[in-house]
Amino acid sequence: MKRKYWVIAAMLFVVPGLMLTASCAKKVKPTEAAVSKTDESMKKAAPAPAQDNSAALAAREKFMKDDVHFAFDSSVLDTTAQGILRDKAAWLKSNDAATTIEGHCDERGTVAYNIALGERRAEAAKAFLVNSGISAAKMTTISYGKEKPLDPGHNEQAWAKNRRAHFVIK
């Protein structure tokens, strides 16, 4: 949900802002509905050169949209997960952004265990990026355990979506 809001907020404010000029874009203020985090992210996005904007925005959107997924009760990064993290490393190298890596779990299992497991997932993703040359100081991790499922369903399809490391640009 959070991610969806961000994308909507970006469409509403960043895109019209860029259609004017970069300096104008800075004046665009979010409405009350937009969170302050989004406001700061937009300011960073806005000064990008106009001709690269659509590609840069798409890359940025992809960075935040692509979650790293995990098997049940696991924080192991499989080949798919590693591929996604290599893309993230590439984006982070060309964009001076600080990120929060959120670790999430599916609804199965107990509350405390899932917070611990979510933290292992976020830390596993962070460690991979540090090994890929990204500064550890630019990344923070937080675990939400099973408290913030992306899909509220009670089936394997929903669970697979919910077992994730999610990236948020600070």
Add this chain to the structure above:
Amino acid sequence: MIVASGNTGCKKNRLLTRSRRAWGMILIGLLWTGTAFGAGKYDYVDIDNPLLKKVPIAIPFFKPVSGNSAETETAKTGSNMLSDMLAFTGYFKILDRGSFLVDAQKSDVAAPMFKGWTTVGAELLITGAVSINSTQLEMDMRLFDTFNEKQMIGRKYTGNVKDLRTMLRRFCNEIMGLLTGSSGLFESQIVFISSASAGKEVYICDFDGYGPTQVTHNKSINLSPAVSYDGKWVAYTSYARGKPDLYIQNISDNRVSVVDKKGMAISPAWVPGKFELAASLSFSGDPEIYLLTGTGKVINRLTDSPGIDISPSFSPDGSQMAFVSRRSGTPQIYIQNMNSGQAARLTFQGNNNTQPEWSPKGDKILYTELKKAGNFNICVIGANGTGLMQLTNAQGDNESPSWSPDGSMIAFSSTREGASKIYVMTAYGADQRRLLSMPGEQSEPKWSPGVKN
């Protein structure tokens, strides 16, 4: 005949100081002073017997002494309230009043006609007499063994009319103490998590689900509450500052200490008899269990192994700690000697065993196991690793088991009816039923210690 006992006056260490809990001055008198029935001397109720037969007990309507309308009303509500409390334990069969041959309201409460009660199958009988003078309530309560024709407990409670429930709870505690050898259930409370309009908040209610009251009001996500041994503090994990920190809150005046270190601070458990607790903190980069002061200062580190170490639970004497570790590759229950620091694996069946809860008697450990079928169920195992038993086998997930302070009951959460709700059962998994009827989802019940009179 009537001896005023020493344990009178305002109760200390109450979990909540709310007006309806104002106990006022409840005076207790002993109504019988013959040879003492030692606690646990009689095996009327054996909570260690899985094939337990419920004890048939007759609880006729109490007797209104002067017969005024307030007495008549209280005699009825009081006897029903007492029936409900004892039925709640799952250890009594409350006999149908329609079958009674004796009109207890017209009999001498101190000298029942025992044959009349044994004929209808009662092994135990409770009589009560109610006197009300303005707002002054006097309850004369007695428990009889009908076959041996003996009075086992006699108490006179004097206080305000609003103290009725408190008087009956105390009497129930006496009954359970005598019959099972351990008391505390009826003086205990249960903390739990309930979903709110924003986030999840900590709540507290009486042992039988009566009077749920909100403890936290931060509109964030609050998890895993645990009440201290003096009943004054509740520790829990809260996202109020944006990440999972440990909060230690005074229940009556809301003073809070926060363990706000890097990483997470989860799964608090109080050390028996001390203002100290253990919790899993990850500031070192890895979740390890630490011993903390009651104000959240780290005393020392208890575990040291790569990977997840969480969910401590202490043996009643504090000499051992059960906890969850992934050191063998899957989450399993381990027991660590607090002196030597040596840990040994307790569970070997299944690939996902979490949430150990050491029993108040020290002999057993409850935990949650992921079954192959895909559901979570509550199991119990001897602290020595023998006698594994699965206690729940219902639809949905059954998690977060917690012993009542006398070890006779277990509270847990279950999704058997859809949304997560709180249930209770006997120590052997019998009489599983829902505890609360609240909107939203409830989870992570944790029984408070039985606060003594």
